[in-house]
Amino acid sequence: MVPDIERIIESIVRRDQDSVQLLLNSYNTQYAECFFFNTEEQERRKDLSAALLCFIGSQLQPAVLRVSLHTLRILSRDRRALGHMVTDSALLTLAHMGGITTQQDNIEELEKEEDGEVCRKEALKVLCNVIYNSPRAQERASALRLLQGLWESLKEEIWSKVPLSCHFYKLRLLFLLTALRPELRLQLQQERGVSVLTKALEQCLAVRWGVEYEVLTDSTQPPISMEVSQKVIEILKTLFNITHMFHRQEPDEEDAALYRHLVAVLRHCLLLSCEGEDTLEELQGHTVNVLSALPLTCLDVLVSVQVDQASHKCEGVNMDCVHNLLLFMNRRLNRGQKLKEKLTPVLNLLTESSRVHRETRHYLRQKILPPLRDVAIRPEQDSSLRGQLVRLMTHVDTDVKDCAAELLFVLCKENVSRFVKYTGYGNAAGLLAARGLLNGRMSSSNSQYSSDSDSDTEEYREAKAKINLVTGRVEADQPDPMEGMTTKRKKRHVTSLV
Structure with missing residues (x-):
């Protein structure tokens, strides 16, 4: 009772x-x-x-x-x-x-x-x-x-060697306060919030540093525990709260060094393994959110690491981090839920990184837009990464549609003919119209890209003349509707159409 x-x-x-x-x-x-x-x-x-x-x-x-x-x-x-x-x-x-x-x-x-x-x-x-x-x-x-009392308490715990077990709930409260009260975000930023929370990440993950801006990652280490993962997630959520307002600002020398230090730790977060796939997905998602909020000029740290032990390389550059971002994007694409919230941050991050880092663009292009061979199906019907992204170009949500189109456009070096080649004119029309490029003119920003070649495969060259530019594929031959008609019937049919 x-x-x-x-x-x-x-x-x-x-x-x-x-x-x-x-x-x-x-x-x-x-x-x-x-x-x-x-x-x-x-x-x-x-x-x-x-x-x-x-x-x-x-x-x-x-x-x-x-x-x-x-x-x-x-x-x-x-x-x-x-x-x-x-x-x-x-x-x-x-x-x-x-x-x-x-x-x-x-x-x-x-x-x-x-x-x-x-x-x-x-x-x-x-x-x-x-x-x-x-x-x-x-x-x-x-x-x-x-917030002031909470922050002082947290700083004391962060700098101590043995944090209290209620550390997580203080981090959760810190996130809530900064998420719900805009003035507290600014206050925490002014209280060296980025620096202290970066230190908290290092402490939770037992980070070991190599050369400047490079965290040593040991693939033989066991997955991080659920308890550590949850603390890291709360720290990342608060970091996003206090950094996203400065995304478009050009940092001074001191802030740039601070953000590059943070990016190095975030790169480590993307390469970690966790107990439970859902936890790993959540941790990587919040890591992507923070990366997308940081100044673009500081993201070079993601690829500015030693290449000796890299599992994935492109033109002598370590692509392990970019590869993990690509896998993360693919998982989010396959889930197909809350695309605006879950997918647009990683699409934007890959787009901006591709725009400013040549090697990143080349690597992503190899994976997303490999040389065309099969031109018998429409681009949006393809099961590859390209096909999934092309399908999003006609999504009902404008943000999702624009982000997917922008990534593919940048991977094509903002070249209109190349963009139409990989997506079909019908799918490309939305972005081209928004940019005033429907007449086929080159994008005004095309000059910022290097002049690499776009070699066509033998299969594509043979089929090129037959490709319907609107649909992006070779259309099946249609039967002649007048086949078998006598000359008299043909004349009568033409007259009726007029």
């Missing part, structure tokens, strides 16, 4: 800790996965959260404090029943219990408890839920300068 909330509140008022623990354990078990309540029940839950917030501020047994925070975590999932959890007092109480404060008295008392670490985790989980679910809590957290 589910305990009555009034009974729980009565036990809290009496300070009967044994009864509170028993009732809350039962309540948590019954309502842990329940999110739908009527108005009366929501009001009662608000009353319970108010009573618990007062209760946890008193001297409690560790087990009672833990179950009380667990109950608050369950209550905080429902944004309609937050009640007193969005007040300044509640936010400060939860922050102090989570180890976010410049006043050490409360933390020291909690640390004396044998399961204080568990309670800190629970408090941080509650705080994350409240911040996520309440715009009011987000505004008050900013006004109360919670």
